[in-house]
Amino acid sequence: MISIPAGPAQQGIWVNERLAPLGSVHHMPFAVHFEGALDEAALTAACADLAARHPALSLTVREEHGVPVLSPGPIPELTVRGPAADLTELCAEPFDLAAGPPARFTLLRTDGTHATLLVVVHHIVFDGTSTDVLLRDLAQCYAHRAGRGPAPEPLAPPTAYDTADTGPEALAAASAHWADRPLPTAGVLLPGLSGSPDGVGPGAAVGFDLDPALRAELAVTAEKIGVTFFELVLAALHTLLLRYGNERPAVAVDLGTRAPGDTAGIGVHVNELPVVTSPGARTPFGEFARAVRAELRAGYPHRRVPLARAARVRPGVTLAPVSLTYRRRIAPVKFAGLRTGIDWVLFPGTARGALRVHLVDGPDRLGVLLMHRTELLTSERAERIGVHLRRLLASVAAAPGTALGDLPLLDDAERAPLCGPAPAADAEGATLPSLLAGAFAAHTGRVAVSAGEQSLTYGELADAARSLAGRLVGAGVTPGTVVAVCAERSPEMLAAVLAVSLAGGVHLPVDPGYPAERIAFVLADAGAPVALAQRGTADRVAGHGRTLLLDGLFGSVPAAGAATPAPLPAVAPDDLAYLIYTSGSTGRPKGVEVPHSALAHLLLAFRDRLDAGPEDVWLAVTSLSFDISALELLLPLITGGRVVIADEAEARDGRALTALVERHAVTHLQATPSGWRLMLDAGLTAPALTALSGGEALPPPLARRLRERVGRLWNVYGPTETTIWSTAAELPPVPDEVTVGRPIAGTAVLVLGPDGLPVPHGVTGELAIGGAGLARGYRGRPELTAERFVTDPGTGSRYYRTGDLARLRPDGALDCLGRLDDQVKLRGHRIELGEIEARLQEHPAVAAAAVAVRGSADDPGGQTLAAYPVWRAGVPVPPTAAELRAHLAPTLPEVMIPGIFHALPALPLTPNGKTDRRALPEPVRAPETPGLGEPSDGTADEPWDEVTTEVAAIWCEVLGLPSVGLYDDLFDLGAHSLTITQVAARIRRRLGAEVPLQVFYEDPTVAAVADAVTLELLTEEN
Template sequence: MTTVTTVTAPAVLTPAQHGVWVTEQTLPAGPAYHLAVTIRFTGALDVDRLSAAVAAVVARHPVLAGAVDEDLVALAPGSAEVTLVVRSGGVADVADLVAAPFDLRRGPLARFTLLRTAPGEHLLCVVAHHLVFDGTSKQVLVADLATAYNGGTLPIGDTPAASSIVDTAAAAAFWATRWQEPLPPQLPGLRHPAPGAESVAVPFTVGTAALAETAATLGITHFELLLAAWHALLRRYGNGTVTTALELSTADRAVPRIGLHVNELPVSSTPDPAQPFAAFARALRTQLRELYPHRAVPLSHAVRLTPRAALAPLTVSYRRRAEPPTFDGVDTTVDWLVFPGAVRGTANLQLVEGPTVVEGSLHLVAGSFAAEQVAAEFQALLAAAVAVPETPVADLALPSTVDVSTVGPAPRDTVVDRFLARAAADPTAEAVVCGDRRVTYGRLGAAAAGLADRLRQQGIGPGSLVGIALPRTAELLVAVLGVLETGAAYLPLDPSYPAERIAFIRDDAGAALVLTPSDVSLDHTGAPDAGVPAADDTAYVIYTSGSTGKPKGVAVPHGALTNLVDSMRDHLGSGAGDTWLGLTSLSFDISTVELLLPLTVGARIVLVPPDRHRDAATQLRLVERHGVTHVQATPSGWRLLLEAGLTRGDLVAVTGGEALPADLADQLAPLVRRLVNAYGPTETTVWSALADIAPGAPVTIGGPVANTTLHVLDDALRPVPDGIAGELWIGGVGVAHGYRGRGGLTADRFRPDPFGAPGARVYGTGDRVRRGPSGLEFLGRVDNQVKLRGHRIEPGEIEARLATHPTVAQAAVVLADPHGPRARLVAYVVPAGGTVDPAALREHVAQALPGYMVPSAVVALPAFPLTPNGKLDRAALPAPADPPAAGPAVAAVAGGSAGTGDDTTATVTTIWQEVLRIDDIGPDEDLFDLGGHSLTITQIAVRIRKRLGVDVPLDVFFDTPTIDGVVAAIADLREAR
């Protein structure tokens, strides 16, 4: 063991050191500022020689033995010794050695530990604090250790070259038009990790041969090429403006010294997807060259910044390494990328270039995004860019994300054929239960055939459209089957709709006639006529709401309908022994599953009375009385069933029509035999994706039904990487004919399938999804994203967080007054049996989401308004109360000592005048507007402690940066003593 104590004069913290110091005092940085390097020795290591080498290195670089003198805001000799510790251990001990905290006030700021890992094997772990160490310091330290170990002489305590003069005014002018707070990045699978989740490192390598050749051809450096590839990848992830913080060297290359000789500055780019990568790389090079002259000025000295561990959520560190030096008599392996066990921001990309490879390491909090995918896609995009630099950014090859589901032809037979076959095979089987009536397959088939005969006599056949305005009774099924037997399509006209809407739909669709209860009877029978509808004939036209307020009719062919029925049958395993609950209005397309699937497999339908579609108690009684096995409902409908006392454990529960909240899934899944989350728009025939949701499992919409493709595409209809949000486009045999009588709208939303066979089409759903490990994750509508004070916000993310609070049954978030001065997020909640505490809910959100995503107001409602189809009616949510007017800023500051003219105010004012060198400062003037920054804050805090005996936390100056605010904080601190 060798001990070295160095004594040097205090040195004022450099701006970079001061930035690290302030961050350490205001944020829980943990080991994020710990830098480490390890050297593995194999052979006869002379431990005494290594100890002497450590002593020589510390003597030459006394900052390693330093500490921070808070009064002087300087680096001074530490009160603790620098010690080389030699003990037994292994690689597993390195993480603990790196994570062990430093006492910045006592020092030292570096530690050396030699682990005896095995006979003839040693591992030296050197850990230093970022205050006195950076990436280049690692190379200086290893080189100096080798020189001293090999018997060479190191100069002792030589003086570093004087710092070059920095032009803060020029930097401020440079950043005035360039600095913007970086937006949260979009990354594959990005989530808020669980509290306390550990940080991890994902390593990868890139060869340098092709990299060097391409960089030379483009006239850029290796680093500029790597950074351009990183920015291009982030653009592919949907980041319109890409911002990364870079560690830029400020060292004097002529005199390599250990210390903090880097400054972190941001660089932003807006890659054009159509721009050739080569042109983008050169443009980024130009931007970097404009930045480099200001590399010595911390950004906090040029613009107003709050304390933060990193200037941007994404940071990049790059170093070039020569071959490591040799140590006499032993073989050595140096690990330059020892992970500190913490990450500053969302992720840090570390790149260390050696003679043959670039060693990469992506640091992140575990579970925050799909880091392995990002690393692999970075390598793939870089390889594509290096191979053909003129490739447009959007076309640089990534691993395929195209849905490769097999799409076969649409079934040639129809639901009519399937029903008639079941009726012929077992005519006495019970088909429908409607109140006290029970209707067999034979009777239902005969009645449908009789209606079909009468319709044909009126000229109804293929190409015709027949309106059905019947309540949910057995006659409704007769009407549907009878119309379909003729080859015509049916048009649902819900009798509960306003007369004006019914008239519009009937006239807009051009219905040949409308069936009412007086037109349909179980007693009028006929002989079935199988095989009349063809697969391409339209089976039904259902009207959906339009974005312009004008409903539009979706025409769905028989082949698509039969494909859906087959897919649901196979996925659910539904057969002749099952009983389905007929709950949904015919005007809602999911009714086709409840009414037609059972009739194609010989199952039974129990119809809910027309006036009981929201009476959960009646529905549960029907379920129990008739042994119902399958129930399909919207999430809102399932909540009603749960509230009514749903306990039956052998149900197959199908939910869809709106997003399934995680809390509802957690309640429902344990109570049923299977919980199937179904997704699909009317335009692709009811359900296009299915997911079985196990208790406690993540909620997804799963994968495609049979003969269906699900493409996640960007605005230019290019596939986005897995885990990245995009619009869902659906292809396959379920795609509808289009919108009846709306050729322009059909052409806009139904496009040629760029990935399918000639003639195939895809439909743009307008829904945002991303591919996750368990299937597609539904994120909301494309147009649901809101922007508040420059921040992009997905209301669904806030809603999901609110729904995890035990007092909340349902949640919806809207942006109130989006274009006015009072724009704010408002949360609407339905209490889970009791009352809600708005403050507690806002705190609950704040615990998991950024502050700008915390609703300004919480409005409790006894129930959410619903559309006729059972979905949340956002337009019917009551307007929130106006927010309270903001009072004077000083009124919100506890203590109330502002402007009193007492000794404290006078002393604080004098200190501000001394530090800022301004004679006249008002009590409410902003510190940062007066030119303050992190260094001046520390100087002010030190003088307040000396003159007033109060230690004011540094974050006070950022939260209330006025004399009034600081005086009030001093009063609070004194009172709390």
């Protein structure tokens, strides 16, 4: 045999192997287990006969002038190993394709009557049908060598080992087919998937057999609805991806390219092509399966043409993150004189994409192997996917006319809410006044509150609060009356909050720093007839009812003969404790009504979670208009502790806050991540401090930095509508990741899909929270209340739909993944901005980051992602945009990598300390090397030096073009994997530079390739 060029499919495999380390992803291992008196000499001779019969098993693959060629090589020989040999390691042992052979036969001897033959062949010369051929012929060769049968009939010499077709007519027809069809995107949603599914990595496999009865039922169902069994399974896999949240499921499938009746030869006669669908949740399964059949069969005439050629896509080891392989197994292979069992597919140790579903269908069973990358998907999650697939198939067999969105998928455990511990024993019937009464009586002489140089005991605070409560009752306040509190941060502010509750009123916080227009709206919308204020803040609430002044509240002595204060009313758990306004998506603030029962449950849950007691000292740093202030003001008071109130200036000064922590020996402090950065940058070190972080996502780098400086760190989460915090997670000393933990006592959560029903565990959905912390609703907004506060049809329980994206982890904790309204669509891709921000903040130079979409789809340049990094203090040289992109590239698909980076000294914040996205400036693009879209006539600023001119000439030669522009996309001009290797070979020969193939795919322009050549030449000179 003389050397022949590799075929198109082989070229693609060869190029991918050169682009990046692929481990054993192209290995195709299987095993034969023997029981009986194995004739080892006969088996050794049979393996040699088999290799001589099938020259593909002895080929070498070498490069000549940038093109891979096939040449005869050494014949694979049988090697014998002992029982201690590791099957997994043998499957993954690398091949040297240039030296050959591309096949290995290894006999593992267990004892005198048991042995296993492991066969591993490289995919560049092998496909699934080749497994059948090899086993059938090997059994016949063994029988002949053992004297138990005739020799196999001779085979005609093979004319090709690869039946892919890139002839002009086939290529033109395939290009026309793919021109108006969507191609797979780089991302996919799977339960618990983390990271980018592009590429390969170490993996594992989860295997199971489909129940034979179910297999038979599915075959009948397929016939009824007019599809093949494989088409039914493919439709089911698309349905599963839809139920996982993929709007446009894509599955890459292996399609055979052998000619009819050609089952005698070994080679790579298969081509992988994608099937992309857009299923509707209300479409009956049978109708959808027929649509999948039509789409699949529309591609059959073009199955011999690789997609990289037909659609000019960049080559890669994965066409889609999810792939499906289906093989109908041949009749059991019998080796003369032996009992045999066959493992038709073994996992080689390396997985590609996110998930590969491998089906082996035989007369007695259907075997399923789910191959997955362990860095992306745990085996537990893969097993859960297998459970979902089996349940979905059973649902299809039972009722194929069911709509895709209604096919039963979840078991009772996945439909059930995730619940926190039972509420505290004293939570039943508790209110803030009842909790305060016990603390006031038990701790009269202890210091309750400190501010500046002023300190007050529980007795003094109780007297002032009760006196003020009496004044409120005298002013007409009754249970349900809204009382505005507009005060500077001080003991008077705290006493005012307590007094409103003692009087039965509804506390309405009014930040004196808010704009007058917003204050006026809040007061009018709340209908507050009474306000509590200081002389310095009274003008903010003037004209909106009666104002009672707080000045002189402490230390004043009732005048002789003063009237006896009115008795304070009893407060019921269902009475409102406070009314607090949050931003509305329409721009109109909305008032959240929180009952006493919800507030009491929250305080008691954190009392127990934090083991809070009389020795605790809390630093209050949060604006009263931010609901989390209630925890830091009230929890210490109901447990006998002390609260230290930072004034307005101190609350915004990291050094001042750090000084307060040291001066007062503060034991507990909660802040937003932005607040914690202020204190850490100011040198905070407090080994005895329990830190609570909430209000926005806590990036892992900040969590690690903070955890080093404090004694305990809790990440807490919860919307205003479910009373401050609903979940909590204590982070370990060196946190690798940050979750929002589990529900607190008396709280239940669900993760819901767009249909309002629970999604599978590990799938991203909208977080819904129920239980004791639920607010009553929005004041005066019944439609909005009905929209956001919903009833679970399964249990009748009430939940608040948060608008936050979350997923349940295998350990029962929750990942919070950003906002639904932070989810954007860019060029057809669904993108979570919070995920990009989290990845940016993992860069050691980035202290904080925000990401936004800039530009319009109608603009010439279209829309792009803009990133706003804030550099960490002390960074001498900030990273360039290119370095930040390189940092993001391993974990994010290309569409999620920002096109613009605009550094800021600090992120704009709302009054509550959260990132104010609306205040992010229009970005300024930093000067960089011009990208795609630059002039193609050579008029750009860069000169056409000798290297650039020679590189352009090489491209023109290979592509057959008269000229090429400096910044033309070479793939748009017709480049593909083989032309790239030819260009690389000519550059090596004529310019003496070895350009990595990745360069051609990362930036496929003459300019970029010429830069790489110049850099290589300079490196060699030095």
